[in-house]
Amino acid sequence: MKTFALFLSLVILAAAQPCSARDAVVKGRDIYMVADTISNMQYLSAFCSDVLDIDAASMNARTTALAQQGEDAGFRPGALEAIVEGFRDTRLLDRKLLPRVGSCIQKELLVRRDGERTGVTGPSFDCPGASTPARTLLCRNPELWAFDRALAWVEKTDAGPRVDCTTTDCLRDDYVSRLQVTLDGGFEVKRAAGRRRGTPLDGALR
Template identity: 30%
Template sequence: MQMSWVSAVLMTLFGAAAAPLPPDVRHAIEKDYVAEGRETRYVDGSVDLNGDGRNELLVHVVGSTACGTGGCPTLVFSPAGAGYRLVGAIGLTHPPIAVSPQRSNGWRNLVVRVGGGGAKADDVELAFDGKTYPANPTAAAKGITPGNGDSEVVIAPFASFDDTRTLTEGDVPAVAVPIEKPVPVTATNGPSFDCAKATLAVEKAICLSPELGALDRELATTFEDTVRNAAAAQQARQRTAQKVWLGKRNDCGSAADAPVCLREAYRRRLVDLQIQSGRIEAPTPHAYRCKGYEKQPFLAAFYPATDPPAVMLTWGERRALAFVAPSGSGARYAADDVDFWEHEGEITVKWSDTALSCSAL
């Protein structure tokens, strides 16, 4: 399906909504796509979809809370009285987001890009069914005859996460982040260690938070189970890896927001252990051929359901678990020495001092 990239540039320069999001639109996004400690951003544009002379508002939400390996949600809001109502929540999309000349039930069809998680990128056309646009763009696009002529781009692709906008830009007040208060430590909500003997700043922070205490207990149990079921050589490696992780966890004591840093550290370590121990079934990896390394396939096994979403990367003897990271377009995962970015069936990887450019096999 052909889109007008001239239109994309014009929309980026002149057509994108410049004002902060209306309060009811912002609240709708916060309700479903905002989590404490995770930044949610967006890009938006406006166009008259139903021919009533008033523009609908299209909002593409980005951030780890909203997005998966296959993309991010695009929301469609229509004017209703003095505010807006949600008429469509289309999951797993990528810019460009466009409108087709063709109409369904009086509303212009939408054209969205789908792909990611190893799937080939493609532009699909979505019809309005009289009440809403479909939530699953890949399945709903089947059987839709694309409109003739160029589509009009409403939300153009963007280069990086920094090119998007925060939910608190402009005159919209920031959302207050609740401060965790001390709570009594009990056998059920406390961590795996004795809080009476806590000396490190991170240990004291964990003891003050039931959520962090529960994560610490879960991690301790998962770690011991993993070691118990591993071969002797693997047990030693696991204990060494745990010591390394504890050092990184303790660095959260100097972070600007220690609870957020700790929460992310625990969640990522839990995913790592669950994958290594086989608690999470290993998916079939996607294979890529890299320029200059054609005889050595690059493998990526995606875990979209973990929290946070992860990918196991394998290239020769190298192996790394990376986690979803902010991305302007496509799917991006990062680890300490790896940056993996997938876009439209192509991947770029920076692994230590090696840069790779690969295509799906």
């Protein structure tokens, strides 16, 4: 599935640009950036809590707190909420067109890039018990935790590296390759690309 691998490559490039939603809130400078971060956080809580094993309620609480910080920093009352609402159709289109696993990884990386907590606090295994150098390397690289958790969800087991990587690029390539083979091979494709039925979308993405 070359499209999936290309999509993940674009995700990695986009998430590599450092910025901070919190700084934008404090300076009251970029309301659109803050709204984009909030929208991505809402997407994570609404559609990715199972894929990435995150606490949706905690994510919603952090989203509410960030929005409140924006108003406290001087954003015009209701302006931030209106812009977030404007991003709603884009997020729905993401959900419709992009592979669910890849989309969840994308949103996690973008929120992490923006300096906010994503709810992904480690890989799919216990880091203090990391048994190989590659696992230790993974534990030291938070930007790869979502890849590991997503693969664990697809394979229904703790994922972890399967090659003796000594660099983050090697680890990332390993996960992209395994996700591509797993999804392209038909294993859990229906589940991985499925939609969470009954999700209170109107409430979650407003």
